[in-house]
Amino acid sequence: MTARRSTPLTIAMLAVLAYFLLPLFWLVVASTKSTQDLFTTFGLWFSRAPQLVHNVRATVTYDDGVFLRWLLNTLLYAVGSAVGAALLATAAGYGFAKFRFRGSGAAFNLVLGAIMVPTTALAIPTYLLFAKVELVNTPWAIILPSLVSPFGLYLMRIYAQDAVPDSLIEAARIDGAGELRIFVRIALRLLAPGLVTVVLFTLVATWNNYFLPLIMLNDPELYPVTVGLAAWYSQSVSGGAGANTDLIAFVLTGSTLSVVPLVVAFLLLQRYWQSGLAAGGVKQ
């Protein structure tokens, strides 16, 4: 808009930026330190003997490499949920946007009402139900509940409305293409940016999920990274003889390791989450 830049405003925003980035910088610095250096050296700068590689190796080999297992579990849960949820939401969003059938309005409004229902208020009831059908303590206990994304459906319906022109569908029908073929060959391609957005959001939500796996899983072999790190953490602070101070370094290094992939994914896929947030925020 204007070519004029404001130096005071820039300085103020850089100060703001420091508040958001310094904690992460501290975390990275902390994961290069020995447990002793953590206590004796200043937190916001490196110690004389940085040992990031040593810490990483110790973290991923501790307890038979359970940390790598947790990372893999997280990846499995996050990718499985995200791809499944996005495909379901895309198909249903397309169905609601481009077809009118008995009960479609009511069904859509029912899902829309569900956006307001908090996921954690639903988690305990879901646990009780899954306990009845013996789904607890399995990967399905994490993936299945994450497959239903009311907000994803809402987003994809809005997106499908404009992204897939009715005339294009009509033309394909005249050419004799079946509805499924039209969806897979034509609509899906046009819906791809919206689909990636939903993938990204479900991915983050599942990657960050703590409450659901905490209550659903007992077996440490099935933990995602979040629950695993929290378990290490509570062992490291539980006072008295049971406290294991070595674990502090593992918690810090493990935290750094688990943050890096998401930050990288977000930086690479900027275009998608920005357009998705725009669609959700602007047209409501």
Added chain:
Amino acid sequence: MSATTATARRRRGVRNGPAGPLFVAPFMALFVLLFLAPLGYAAYLSLYRTRLIGGTAFAGLRNYATAVSDPLLLRGVLRMAAFFVVQVPVMLVLALLFALALDSGLLRLARVVRLGIFAPYAVPSVVATLMWGYLYGPDYGPFAQLSRDVGVPVPQFLGRDWVLGSLANVVTWEFVGYNMIILYAALRSVPPDLYEAAAVDGAGAWRIAWSVKLPALRPALLLTLVFSVIGSFQLFNEPQLLQPLAPTVIDSAYTPNLYAYTLAFTGQNVNYAAAVSFLLGLVIVIVSYAVLLTANRRRAA
């Protein structure tokens, strides 16, 4: 889109047939199984009561009667209401200011600033909380180190007086960037000729922000507000993880969600936990709608 063009489009392009329901069916089937069924099961469970002798017995609404007069639950709800009233406005005003600053075009390094403020959103809340827990720590947290060097008393971030503020800081750190991006995206979609028209009429930067940008942001602000309501009333991760650091301050009923969790998994009182979960969901839905209705009424007036 106006109502008339919507109907016209419906008549022309949209067609009836079995394909529509088939596209929608997989989602709806899972929605019923994984959303409505747990809700229904919770409602059912909440109507029963486990007794020491004689197993489970129908209790009607007695669990709910107990819940609404349960001092532990009420204290948690009031605490979250206080949290909501202070933390959410602070977070949204900050997000709004940052979005306006980014949109003003006056900033150098705007891209770096935008991505940096948003970065905490990519950090799992578990990691964010553990990290802030260490930062708050009285031993090797940098704040404690600095205050020892300067010779002032070490701040007790997790003491009784500060802990709610410390929790609010963690949540604010996590979500300002997310809200900022939503608002920023909404600002970018305002047609630039609106600004030009306002500038021609002699409006300055502040005047344009107040009279042109803020009204355009209303839907996006409403969205962030509703998400914040939902988020703050179901606060769980942050207090649960900070509990070992402040066991005397953060009790097992510190937030309603933590209380429901304790009831179900430590107290083994699933019937009462179901009633509490159900009530909590109800409170959130009611507050969300109240926020939406007030905002809409203000617009109409």
